[in-house]
Amino acid sequence: MKILEDRIKKDGRVLGEDVLKVDNFLNHQVDPQLMQEMGDEFARLFDGEKIDKVLTVESSGIAPAIFAAAALNVPMVFARKKKSITLSSESYIADVYSFTKQETNHVMIDKRFLHEGERVLIIDDFLANGQAVTGLMEIADAANAEVVGVGIVIEKTFQKGRAMLDEKGVHVESLARIAAFEDGQVVFAD
Amino acid sequence: MKILEDRIKKDGRVLGEDVLKVDNFLNHQVDPQLMQEMGDEFARLFDGEKIDKVLTVESSGIAPAIFAAAALNVPMVFARKKKSITLSSESYIADVYSFTKQETNHVMIDKRFLHEGERVLIIDDFLANGQAVTGLMEIADAANAEVVGVGIVIEKTFQKGRAMLDEKGVHVESLARIAAFEDGQVVFAD
Structure with missing residues (x-):
């Protein structure tokens, strides 16, 4: 997605070898117009799929997810993140290692x-x-819900998440794909 | 706001004496169309005010805040919530007691x-x-920013927050105002 790549080039900050900070338009300060365009793009990318619900995890997923849900005209559910939990029969729970x-x-x-x-x-x-x-997929699985696809704002192709999802046959669409960081600059995948 | 009050009557769950759960359309499962209408309504209620930025706190504030920011065509910033912090010269920090x-x-x-x-x-x-x-107002104050107003989705008029903000002369607009819970039912203020 061209406007997202341009925004990453303009406002993203590369820290160290593999960290990209986008806290001035995505996950601390948020640009609502960009979120809306991203939501519309997710709806376009998964056009033709019947989708009943959008799932994400708090907090940084909420803004892109709510605009995707708006474009698809379905509810959005954000998973709550907890450090400690008491097992409950009322919730689906999955572990997520950071x-x-x-x-x-x-x-x-x-x-x-x-x-x-x-x-x-x-x-x-x-x-x-x-x-x-993976945590959200485990939860969907526990609920016997079906994961139609995964929409990602920024994918780092050099880390193992994408390959793992491809192996499982999951339909993944990423709005920006980063192949590498070179000399503090972002190199996008084709 | 009529559609919000109707939704609270239909989907809100009153627990005990003073808790209203709205986790099926506002703060766990989220209705994007309602969020959009709420965002438009906030923009209308503060029409005529020059507003540069919308502030909120993760996570439940994000959905209404991003649509208000979209309607106002300004950035939204969500404050991060932390249990423990290391003081930093890079951030404004306030305590929030729950x-x-x-x-x-x-x-x-x-x-x-x-x-x-x-x-x-x-x-x-x-x-x-x-x-x-109050925490967000302290942060705005520390930054020498000016709080133009406070927009609330659901106000419980019988708790002390509104009176405290009125005393400070803050312009508060709430989309739904709850005066009491009676027999497990919500009673709205006029």
Whole structure:
């Protein structure tokens, strides 16, 4: 998506070898017009699929996911992230390991908001090692819901998340695909 | 706002004496069409005010705030909530006490995203004791930004947040105002 790539070039900050900070338009300060265009683009990319619900994880997934849900005219559900949980019969729960923070969190979705046979689109801000997406897929699986596809704002193709999802046969669409960081600059995949 | 009140009557769940759960359309499962109408309504209610930025707190404030920001055509910044913080010269930080959870959290906004003289609109999902809004106002104050107003999705008029903001002369607009819960039913203020 050209306007997103341009925005990453203009406002993204590369830190170290593999970190891209986009906190001035995506995950701290948020550009609503860009979010709307991204939501429309996700709807276009998954056009033809029947989608009942959009799933994401708080907090950075919420803005892109709510505009995708608006464009698809379906509800959005965001999983809550918790450091510690008490097991409950009321929620689906999955573990999500964060490589950046080196800690395991739990994500949970109330059973009232995900049902057998529902066709869900998972949206997230980043795809790196695929931990958050895998957690949401586990939850969908536990609910006997079907994951129609995964929509990602920024994918780092050099980390293992994409390959893992491809192996599982998941339909993944990323609005920007980053192949590498070179001399502090972003190199996009074709 | 009629459609919001109708939705609260239809889908809200009153728990105990003073808790209203709206997790099926506002803060877990989210209705994007309703969020869009709420965002438009906030823009209408603060029409005539020059607004440079919308502020909120993760996570439940994000959906209404991003649509208000979209309608106003300005950026939205969501404060990050942290249990523990390391003081930093890079962020504005305020304490927010949660009466429901009986714990103090910190909210923080990167100094790059709030500037002297900026006119900000604070949006949040609930106004009860006003702790989150007060935290954001402290942050705006520390940045020498000006709080133009506070937009609330659901206000509980019987808790002390509204009175406290009125005393400070803050322009508050709430889309739904709840005067009481009676026999498990919501009673709206006039």
